[in-house]
Amino acid sequence: SQTIHQWPATLVQPVGSPLSLxxxxxxxxxxxxxxxxxxxxxGLQLLFYSVGIGQISSEVPQNLSASRPQxxxxxxxxxxxxxxxxxxxxxxxxxxxxxxxxFGQGTRxxxx
Amino acid sequence: DAKTTxxxxxxxxxGRAANLPxxxxxxxxxxxVYWYRQIHSQGPQYIIHGLKNNETNEMASLIITExxxxxxxxxxxxxxxxxxxxxxxxxxxxxxxxxxxxxxxILP
Numbered sequence: 001s002q003t004i005h006q007w008p009a010t011l012v013q014p015v016g017s018p019l020s021l022x023x024x025x026x027x028x029x030x031x032x033x034x035x036x037x038x039x040x041x042x043g044l045q046l047l048f049y050s051v052g053i054g055q056i057s058s059e060v061p062q063n064l065s066a067s068r069p070q071x072x073x074x075x076x077x078x079x080x081x082x083x084x085x086x087x088x089x090x091x092x093x094x095x096x097x098x099x100x101x102x103f104g105q106g107t108r109x110x111x112x
Numbered sequence: 113d114a115k116t117t118x119x120x121x122x123x124x125x126x127g128r129a130a131n132l133p134x135x136x137x138x139x140x141x142x143x144x145v146y147w148y149r150q151i152h153s154q155g156p157q158y159i160i161h162g163l164k165n166n167e168t169n170e171m172a173s174l175i176i177t178e179x180x181x182x183x184x185x186x187x188x189x190x191x192x193x194x195x196x197x198x199x200x201x202x203x204x205x206x207x208x209x210x211x212x213x214x215x216x217x218i219l220p
Contacts (some may be wrong), residue, residue: 032206034208036210042151043154043210043211043213044199044210045213046207046208046210048208049206049207049208051206057206057207059207088153090155090156092155092156092208094208100146101148101156101158101208103153103155103156104155105154106153106154106155
């Protein structure tokens with residue numbers, strides 16, 4: 001069966017520090033991968049999605065970036081965090097030919 | 113932009129059927145309707161999807177109107193654990209865009 005791993009579960013980082021969140025999927029090949037952010041009390045915002053290695057589409061211009069160095073690995077990064085980067089970050093995958101997406105448990109990031 | 117419109121909140125008595133509406137008047141012929149829900153502090157959970165025909169699984173039923181401009185998610189016997197935000201999504205490409213959803217409160 002397919003599983004998605006996302007870590008860490010919680011993170012507290014100072015303003016201006018770098019960020020690296022990692023997400024890996026097991027049990028499937030060539031999945032579509034997604035990063036979402038949910039600010040407190042707000043909806044889910046699609047940040048990046050990827051349909052293959054090295055193929056990244058950015059939905060919202062900001063100080064975040066994403067990379068997909070391997071088929072089942074998706075990394076969200078920032079060189080310098082802002083207070084506004086605080087939120088609940090979710091990674092998800094979907095089959096290439098399937099409509100449903102499956103989400104990780106999320107990382108709650110607090111920038112202080 | 114989300115292509116769907118949902119009421120911001122709804123109440124349902126425990127044990128009754130919860131009927132959550134969604135309008136998607138600009139849906140294209142090859143676009144699916146998906147439903148997800150998000151329980152507080154968790155990631156969204158896929159519920160069901162459909163294209164033209166009504167669908168049913170162990171979680172819910174999806175009723176799509178003949179003109180495909182609206183749909184209804186039905187939770188046949190709502191429980192307190194069904195309290196969540198329910199999202200109706202329409203898309204055919206690789207992006208999955210969430211709108212604001214409907215916050216469903218199940219009342220004991």
